[in-house]
Amino acid sequence: MPSLPNSKKNQNRSTFSDHKVGRDEIRMACDLKTWVGEKLRSLGYNSTTIELDIAHIISASKRCSSPEDLANQFVDTGMFSSCDETRVSQFAQEIFARVDRKNRTNVYVQREREAALLAKKQKTYTLLEADEDDNNVQRRAVKRRTEEEKAMIENLRKKSRQEYLKKREQKKVEEIKCDIEEEGHLFEVDKLTESEQRELRYKKEIVDLVTKKQWSEEEADVYRIPEEYDNFEGGSVNQKKRFSVTTQRYKDEREIHPQQAWEQNQLDNATLHFGSKDRKTTDYQFVFENQIDFLKAAVMDSDGVSVNVDKQQPTSESSVKKSKLNEDRKDLPIYPYKDALLQAVQDHQVLIIVGETGSGKTTQIPQYLHEAGYTKNGGKIGCTQPRRVAAMRVAARVSHEMRVKLGHQVGYSIRFEDCTSEKTVLKYMTDGMLLREFLREPDLASYSVIMVDEAHERTLSTDVLFGLVKDVARARPDLKLLISSATLDAEKFSDYFDCAPIFKIPGRRFPIDIHHTKAPIADYVDAAVVTALQIHATQPQGDGDILIFLTGQEEIETAESIIKHRIKGLGTKIAELITCPIYANLPTELQAKIFEPTPEGARKVVLATNIAETSLTIDGIKYVIDTGFCKIKCYNPRTGTESLLVAPISKASANQRAGRSGRTGPGKCFRLYTAHSYMNDLEDNTIPEIQRTNLANIVLLLKSLGIKDLLNFDFMDRPPTEALLKALELLFALGALDEDGKLTKVGEKMAEFPLDPMLSKMIVASDKYKCSAEIISIAAMLSVGNSVFYRPKDRQDQADNAWMNFHIGNVGDHIALLKVYNSWKDTNFSTQWCYENYIQVRSMKIARDIRDQLEGLLERLGIELNSSVNDLEAVKKSIISGFFPHAARLQKNGSYRTVKHPQTGHIHPSSGLSQVLPRWVVYHELVLTTKEYMRQVTELKPEWLVEVAPHYYQLKDVEDSSSKKMPRGIGLASFK
DNA sequence: GAGCACTGC
Numbered sequence: 001m002p003s004l005p006n007s008k009k010n011q012n013r014s015t016f017s018d019h020k021v022g023r024d025e026i027r028m029a030c031d032l033k034t035w036v037g038e039k040l041r042s043l044g045y046n047s048t049t050i051e052l053d054i055a056h057i058i059s060a061s062k063r064c065s066s067p068e069d070l071a072n073q074f075v076d077t078g079m080f081s082s083c084d085e086t087r088v089s090q091f092a093q094e095i096f097a098r099v100d101r102k103n104r105t106n107v108y109v110q111r112e113r114e115a116a117l118l119a120k121k122q123k124t125y126t127l128l129e130a131d132e133d134d135n136n137v138q139r140r141a142v143k144r145r146t147e148e149e150k151a152m153i154e155n156l157r158k159k160s161r162q163e164y165l166k167k168r169e170q171k172k173v174e175e176i177k178c179d180i181e182e183e184g185h186l187f188e189v190d191k192l193t194e195s196e197q198r199e200l201r202y203k204k205e206i207v208d209l210v211t212k213k214q215w216s217e218e219e220a221d222v223y224r225i226p227e228e229y230d231n232f233e234g235g236s237v238n239q240k241k242r243f244s245v246t247t248q249r250y251k252d253e254r255e256i257h258p259q260q261a262w263e264q265n266q267l268d269n270a271t272l273h274f275g276s277k278d279r280k281t282t283d284y285q286f287v288f289e290n291q292i293d294f295l296k297a298a299v300m301d302s303d304g305v306s307v308n309v310d311k312q313q314p315t316s317e318s319s320v321k322k323s324k325l326n327e328d329r330k331d332l333p334i335y336p337y338k339d340a341l342l343q344a345v346q347d348h349q350v351l352i353i354v355g356e357t358g359s360g361k362t363t364q365i366p367q368y369l370h371e372a373g374y375t376k377n378g379g380k381i382g383c384t385q386p387r388r389v390a391a392m393r394v395a396a397r398v399s400h401e402m403r404v405k406l407g408h409q410v411g412y413s414i415r416f417e418d419c420t421s422e423k424t425v426l427k428y429m430t431d432g433m434l435l436r437e438f439l440r441e442p443d444l445a446s447y448s449v450i451m452v453d454e455a456h457e458r459t460l461s462t463d464v465l466f467g468l469v470k471d472v473a474r475a476r477p478d479l480k481l482l483i484s485s486a487t488l489d490a491e492k493f494s495d496y497f498d499c500a501p502i503f504k505i506p507g508r509r510f511p512i513d514i515h516h517t518k519a520p521i522a523d524y525v526d527a528a529v530v531t532a533l534q535i536h537a538t539q540p541q542g543d544g545d546i547l548i549f550l551t552g553q554e555e556i557e558t559a560e561s562i563i564k565h566r567i568k569g570l571g572t573k574i575a576e577l578i579t580c581p582i583y584a585n586l587p588t589e590l591q592a593k594i595f596e597p598t599p600e601g602a603r604k605v606v607l608a609t610n611i612a613e614t615s616l617t618i619d620g621i622k623y624v625i626d627t628g629f630c631k632i633k634c635y636n637p638r639t640g641t642e643s644l645l646v647a648p649i650s651k652a653s654a655n656q657r658a659g660r661s662g663r664t665g666p667g668k669c670f671r672l673y674t675a676h677s678y679m680n681d682l683e684d685n686t687i688p689e690i691q692r693t694n695l696a697n698i699v700l701l702l703k704s705l706g707i708k709d710l711l712n713f714d715f716m717d718r719p720p721t722e723a724l725l726k727a728l729e730l731l732f733a734l735g736a737l738d739e740d741g742k743l744t745k746v747g748e749k750m751a752e753f754p755l756d757p758m759l760s761k762m763i764v765a766s767d768k769y770k771c772s773a774e775i776i777s778i779a780a781m782l783s784v785g786n787s788v789f790y791r792p793k794d795r796q797d798q799a800d801n802a803w804m805n806f807h808i809g810n811v812g813d814h815i816a817l818l819k820v821y822n823s824w825k826d827t828n829f830s831t832q833w834c835y836e837n838y839i840q841v842r843s844m845k846i847a848r849d850i851r852d853q854l855e856g857l858l859e860r861l862g863i864e865l866n867s868s869v870n871d872l873e874a875v876k877k878s879i880i881s882g883f884f885p886h887a888a889r890l891q892k893n894g895s896y897r898t899v900k901h902p903q904t905g906h907i908h909p910s911s912g913l914s915q916v917l918p919r920w921v922v923y924h925e926l927v928l929t930t931k932e933y934m935r936q937v938t939e940l941k942p943e944w945l946v947e948v949a950p951h952y953y954q955l956k957d958v959e960d961s962s963s964k965k966m967p968r969g970i971g972l973a974s975f976k
Numbered sequence: 977g978a979g980c981a982c983t984g985c
Contacts, residue, residue, distance in 0.1 A: 387983065415985055432984040461984065552981060584982065610981055631981035644981065689983090697985085754985035786980065853985090909977040929979070 067096040294515035332360030350500035353484040356507020375425040379448025384431040395428040431461035456485040458688040510662040516675040524627040544622020545604040576602035624661040624669040637723040643928035650686040699727040704751035762882030769874040773867035780851035781817035799838040807912035812938030884949040908933040
């Protein structure tokens, strides 16, 4: 299955209800399998891999939109080449009818959004009933908004028509009046003919009627547009008439025109004060449209809250300061457990520590161990963190508490920055950094204690570390291992580490009220906005800010505009509501906005992605609105495609989000899903990254650590076997592994680079083509991802033009990236140049850091830094040396197909070659969005493939006279 | 002519 392989329960996570695979469905699936098998055999299909093929056929049939589509797939792959076409199409129709379309996999649900949307239009939407497209709510929101817009336009049209009719009426009356006057003037009535007289009478009657109508309107106290005073008599404004309205009430107070009275009334009602300070006290509650009802479901208990007042008071005297620091340390929830903890560490080699954030475990435990003498024999205490900033901050805090200089006894080590020295005994680092250290020191000899912090986050590196440290611990009984986690998942960690004891430390958190919706919500973006306004209007003013969790930039922008629009509509009876968007791609200076203190009397509403769940903490949040969704990256090892899916979060994630509201005082969390959904539809934990990512890099690392049997490596959660095999296969093709699965010389070199193996191979190969300088620039630029170019909505054309400058001569995206880097370098890394060319400075600086690091590694590996600026062929050949499996050939329909594992793809529109469509290309990555897109594409000559990768391509593979028939085994690959 | 959750080495 494409999105989340190897784990049945992990499929179809994109909706709340359809990911549960019931017994019936399993039975049905089995029936289907048998049926397909029989059908295949009756068609004369007989192969040793029939079991696998059945699975592929079923998967393909779920993916196709019509039986015709499916039949075409069959024909395309050539698997039924010996069969009659009509029988094949009949087979396709039968199987299509049988496949339960509800069970289609996530990735393809995206494609069906539109169709599902239409089908659902008539249905009353409830979350529990919705079994096909809960994650399409965003799409629905957009559609609903377009409908609203349409209605608005219709309304405007109507109004303008009314306006026009009114004007036309006036004009006509004017004309008739003129006519009457003229006719009466020029001719005597009796000189007119009968019909002319009749017409004149008729006209007079009309004028009378109109005058009467106006008069009656005034009587009826209907508001009428005042007579124009600027009727340009003689070309100027009729001042007298203009001011007569305003001065009349001074002249005669008794006689007030109805219109004036109305105006006065309006003025009295209106509040002319703006801003929250002057607002009138609210005597009534706001009632919103589509108000959402919540039910209080639970209270997340506080764990031993003890607020430490005036904690941060600075004191000048150093002795006072020191004792103050010590007092602070004693005040942490962990302090009473110090002795028990030290005893536990002494008694057991591995210890699982469970503690909420704020318990002080990260800063205190290493210090306790240090004080207890665990560093005496020259061993270090290492503590890993999933994030760079965390490692830096914690190290700074601990060095302050220990009153030593950062980098001396206490230090940190992160990529591009090693702030440690020989004296360092407490070392904080990112988990990836410790992983890299394994390459130098596979037994971690210089450490006496390793603490893996935030283990519950289950990052890729942490998961690999688990297996490695567990192994090391067995070989080194003197090494102490601490695994610290914040969730209830401790049992699982304990089981994994051979029933290690669990040590619990209370955290410091305030109670949080959890509210769930009474009924399921159709549009969570809209519901989140309504809830935020509900909170803002009904909860005491100035008591805390609101944090809304959304899935991405687009949703954040929509929500922001809706809030702004609605708050305008509510007028001034409501306090100010400041919106603060935050997501990782937001420019840094705009990100800073969320940390600004909220002005008096106003309230802040932070619209955040998952970034606010773990990566950053915002003070003053009292209310959390949890939409229950997030974007999750999925990798399909069969096709090598990556995609981002909107999926429901896990219970652990939901609790983490709720916890963001109780940091500084009691909080409230509003979940936009029912308690039933929470209990029954959410998974306990998010699928660990290791099960949904490309493992090539990890496999290479483990191989270089001498792990032979990767398939039986002791993972806490096993990655899909398919993904492991795919990674091994790739490494073999790249020449990093030999036939026995052992690391080759090339592989050893590749493992040194902190890059994807294909990029590493490209660099290693550049030695041969004498262009390593260019290649490491390209590798660095590719590593920063697709955030190099900046394309603001209002200046897209200029940005595109700037981008095209790097594409002159259709050199391809790789070379274009090289040009960007070199041009930036030529301007001495100018920020101004970046602005002018719509390039993100942040990304460029990262690219420069990566390039510097790669340059250092080249030196260590003895690869010369050579430059051959004008030999693009050499550069392209180096690229192909790493990316030859990504070579693709143009098809008749304008799409591309890879040579060995037929996988179709299209050149991404952002590519410089998207209009050129060369016959042969090599791509950097394949992503699945609305289609399979190849990102970062460069043209190549097919003969280069044979030259660079003769073990992979033969001349017949790249000949242009392509035979339609493909071998069966290969043809099937396109199903996946 | 498209759509960029979040990290990390």
